[in-house]
Amino acid sequence: MNTVLQAQGLGKKYGRRWALSDCTLDVPAGRVVGLVGPNGAGKSTLLHLAVGMLTPTSGSITVLGEPAGTSQRAKVGFVAQDTPTYSRMSVADHLRLGARLNPDWDESIATKRIERLGLDLKQRAGRLSGGQRAQLALTLGISKRPELLVLDEPVAALDPLARREFLQDLMEAVAEQELSVVLSSHLVSDVERSCDFLIVLVDSRVQVSGEIETLLATHYRISGPRRDEKSLPSAQHVISASHTDRQSTLVIRTEQPILDPAWTVSRLSLEDLVLAYMGRPSAPEQNNHRPVLEVQR
């Protein structure tokens, strides 16, 4: 697998507190990757390490084959959680700054986007709405023609319509430019709409990572008479389980058909799948630096 981002035993400490610890993951190239996980999982910390805004306390992170934050910075675009713009600078000033700072800046992408969005070049960024600021930040990110675009919850503050437009614009940029994207979000519906690859991060650990289509085709909810999980065939990996006195309901991952007629089998939505993995313990005892599911295979 060609990777755009690779972390190995990566950690970041603030004072005595680890914001991210022993994180190991691979992000494949040419994908739109959705990074999801609960509050405090370490997503923002990971993304800031990836773009070189933070330096690791331990472990390593490489981006486009080089240590994060080195010479590849021009090839990485970043839209941070609070879609940072300079409030006193106009839209045109932002574009000029982008052109000055980025050797591969594409003026025609920038001006076409701003025109299409209907933004006034003379307007100060501080006077734009949250959605317009997010779109300006995305324009800056895209126009530098990055190989990797990193977006940290870029749509969190936007209304549903602005969110949809932002993600549509992102998809268009992905289709037009050869671009890998890593996007963190709490909104699984947005991830489902815009991403083709999913990584679920809990307590710094990758709980699952894979193509969304494949993940949806290999996960099931099964329910039936109460059963000990250990009695399941070895090809059926239990992701989550709940039991009543009489009934068991499990989320399992398997590539094999489920033949046992005692089970009622249904497919999972992406949200159910994410929730099943978010509810798992983060398995700190598996200190072998591989995602949990790769261990189980």
Ligand SMILES: Nc1ncnc2c1ncn2[C@@H]1O[C@H](COP(=O)(O)OP(=O)(O)OP(=O)(O)O)[C@@H](O)[C@H]1O
């Ligand atoms: N500057 C900081 N100083 C101290 N602790 C921090 C700092 N930034 C993050 N942390 C802590 O590190 C942990 C991971 O935070 P991070 O923001 O990376 O999580 P996240 O997965 O992005 O969360 P969210 O989904 O809420 O944005 C949290 O416990 C947070 O409190």
